[in-house]
Amino acid sequence: MGVTFPPRHGKYNLMLFRSFVTITAILTVSYAHSVEIVTSMPQQGIDINTRMIKAIFSGKAKYWPDGTPIKVITQPKDSSQHLNLCKDILKVHPRQFSRNWDIVLFSGFGEKPILVESDQEVLEKIKSTNGSIGYVNTTSEEGGIYVIQIK
Numbered sequence: 001m002g003v004t005f006p007p008r009h010g011k012y013n014l015m016l017f018r019s020f021v022t023i024t025a026i027l028t029v030s031y032a033h034s035v036e037i038v039t040s041m042p043q044q045g046i047d048i049n050t051r052m053i054k055a056i057f058s059g060k061a062k063y064w065p066d067g068t069p070i071k072v073i074t075q076p077k078d079s080s081q082h083l084n085l086c087k088d089i090l091k092v093h094p095r096q097f098s099r100n101w102d103i104v105l106f107s108g109f110g111e112k113p114i115l116v117e118s119d120q121e122v123l124e125k126i127k128s129t130n131g132s133i134g135y136v137n138t139t140s141e142e143g144g145i146y147v148i149q150i151k
Helices: 010-032 050-057 080-090 094-107 119-128
Strands: 036-039 071-074 132-136
Touching (some): 080 094, 119 132
Antiparallel strands (some): 036 132
16 A cells, blocks of 8 residues: 555656655765764773763863873864764854854963864874874774774
8 A cells, every 4th residue: 555646747746856856865965974083092991972072172172081182173164074073973053163163262261273174184184193183074093093983
């Protein structure tokens, strides 16, 4: 037993079909693009949860548990990686992400995040900066790069 629709004009069916294709494409693209949080710090014995990630990327957490200063690396605010970080992990709008950093910087309680232009630059900067954390579309753990498994 299936759902049947009353007969419609061809134009209406074409409109429905286009809407269905558009919605499906949007859902597929948003699901296919996720980000991984990467760092230069080995994570043995450190419990990284969503709350800590939010604190780090909002400028509230300034040190790793071992006392190493955290260096946040970000990508351009219109990049898919940045949008996915905000939407999927931090659960904030990109404007709220920027506003949080503006408050931290204006109050004098933090350093500006390091801005790079691509995933490759994030990985290179993380390898060369102790205590750094950033995000990329996908990567595999390689020398000097650790993917954080958020708990």
